[in-house]
Amino acid sequence: MEFLKKRVRQYQEKKLNEILSKIQFHQDKKNQLEQKLEGMTSNEIAKIRKEISFNKKMIEIWQRNEEKLRRQMSEIED
Secondary structure, three states: OHHHHHHHHHHHHHHHHHHHHHHHHHHHHHHHHHHHOOOOOHHHHHHHHHHHHHHHHHHHHHHHHHHHHHHHHHHHHO
């Protein structure tokens, strides 16, 4: 049983690292797009705002996934 817990824990840690990397990617992308907004035409601004909105949604989704995974990890430890 201990072996199984260890394997599950390793898998969860791997998934957590992937989630954190995706959050970081979308935050970086959102920040880049926000910096690009300055000096753009109205058509480009609308497109960039859509992309920013998309990245915000993705960040929220991945943060919820992170919270869920952390909860699962703490439940296994108990």
